[in-house]
Amino acid sequence: MKKKLIFGAALLLSLGLAGCGETEKDSKQPVQADAEKSKEEAQKSKILTVGDSAESKDAKFTLKSVSTTDARNQFDETKPNQVIKVEYELENLSDSELPYGMDLTVYDGAGNKMESYALDNSMGAVASGKKVQGVQHFGIMDGGKIEIHYKPVISFDDPAVFEAEVK
Template sequence: MKRLLLLLFALILSIALVACNESSSTTDSKKEDKPETEEKEDKKEEKKEEKKLGLGDTAEVDGVKMTIKSVSTTDERNEFAETDPATVIKIEYEVENTTDDEIPIGMDLSVYDGTGNKMESYPLDNTMGSLAPGKKIQGTEHFGIEEGPIEVHFLPAVSFSDAAIFELEIE
């Protein structure tokens, strides 16, 4: 009886090993068709293409929708500001809260100028507050920059997802 059980166990084990070997050879043949580095590069290119947003495009991150309406320069300055940037831009946008919770507004944009440097928010009439579920708000944010074009990264303050990226020229 013990021999029969041992033989049965060996048979099941060998079938399992053959099945495992076939599945790994199938994935190995797929890898041979396309090198791993090419697969990674293709995925990166797809993500970049998906994330290229422009003026008037709408991005949705975790139930919060953002549409950038305009980007323009302004001559307005804050005499009490700690910085004196060469150019101050005004970003006008719309945010829609499609979640079931109230969300904070005013800390969800990061701006990078044409040199790739992260720019600081400039203290003018910037929108701050909260937005109730199912509601929209027209907002404004100002940034001091060195040169354009700019990249605007939108990520709601309550989100752990990847930011939506807008590539924008300054009007």
């Protein structure tokens, strides 16, 4: 009788501890997921500007500067009022090469998408763990506030949005 009682108590204690261990493990996972979501949401809601960085799982993008340029492409037929030069740094955080050069989109203050302007624009691929200093030009109709959206070509994530003032 004593052996059955001891065996039963040991069995209940084992099941109780096993249940506690799973509960603790399960309760930690959602907290980590919630913390990661909160970090992503905070980054998305934050207004980024020149000098700020946005990080995804594959890349870290830093907007270095936005300026106007007098340089023009003699063969371009769009004839924008201004051409802006967007300079950035891109760090590859992935395990494979990361293509770049088609990952920026610019919108004017009215929300109109601006066209890429054919000047000395950066395009290529950066090796895993390496950085590249890139340049992209866009034709805009008028100065003022613009939005620059960065989204890696091979990503399904939402773009990082930067705001800049063009004078």
